[in-house]
Amino acid sequence: MAEQLRLDIISDVVCPWCIIGFKRLEQAITELGAQDKVTITWQPFQLNPDIPPEGENLREHLAKKYGTSVADSVHARDQLTQLGAELGFAFDYFDEMKTVNTRDAHILLDYAKAFDKQTELAMRLFTAFFGERKDISDRTVLAKELEAVGLDPQPAMAQLDDKATIADIEATLHDWPRYGVTAVPTVVFNQTDALTGAQPVAMYKQLLQEFLSAD
Numbered sequence: 001m002a003e004q005l006r007l008d009i010i011s012d013v014v015c016p017w018c019i020i021g022f023k024r025l026e027q028a029i030t031e032l033g034a035q036d037k038v039t040i041t042w043q044p045f046q047l048n049p050d051i052p053p054e055g056e057n058l059r060e061h062l063a064k065k066y067g068t069s070v071a072d073s074v075h076a077r078d079q080l081t082q083l084g085a086e087l088g089f090a091f092d093y094f095d096e097m098k099t100v101n102t103r104d105a106h107i108l109l110d111y112a113k114a115f116d117k118q119t120e121l122a123m124r125l126f127t128a129f130f131g132e133r134k135d136i137s138d139r140t141v142l143a144k145e146l147e148a149v150g151l152d153p154q155p156a157m158a159q160l161d162d163k164a165t166i167a168d169i170e171a172t173l174h175d176w177p178r179y180g181v182t183a184v185p186t187v188v189f190n191q192t193d194a195l196t197g198a199q200p201v202a203m204y205k206q207l208l209q210e211f212l213s214a215d
Helices: 016-031 058-066 070-086 103-113 118-131 139-148 153-161 163-178 201-213
Strands: 005-011 038-044 186-189 193-196
Touching: 005 016, 005 201, 016 070, 016 118, 016 201, 038 103, 038 118, 038 163, 058 070, 103 118, 103 139, 103 153, 103 163, 118 139, 139 153, 153 163, 186 201, 193 201
Parallel strands: 005 038
Antiparallel strands: 005 186, 186 193
């Protein structure tokens, strides 16, 4: 059996373009009939590592960080909602929506890898945050999302206060910018080529085909 194509998806679960990019990548893989030829690993990245524990109003955060106006925000949310609908993902933006710290979420995604549940948990977290108005920095919420994908929350949640685990995930979070990754989503193909941003389905298909057809 041929070796599977490794795809590393560097993303944050509060990044709307990350779920758009993944759904397009997923569509490309499906259209090529390559579901059994690729293996996906989710890699952590924090867009906003300094967000306080209570979170921050998303509109206010974007205005402060990028100078985004209310009109810009309305337009962006409408655009993302439409793009999501085209890909089967429902965005539910609301005025009081907060962006939150995602370190705990990334620790749990890393934990889920050993159980082949990373993608399933990532989809639950994206859906919880963008579609169900849930605070995915809240540990009660995280425990329920673990249960939703069939993972025992007790050993998983214990990782959130384990010093070695925290050090490992923070090291990885710091590594990606040092390797030149400054924007997400970034999809790395076989640890060699990378596509940054939510690329069109055709672009993902092109690079997938190149790697899958290589000797």
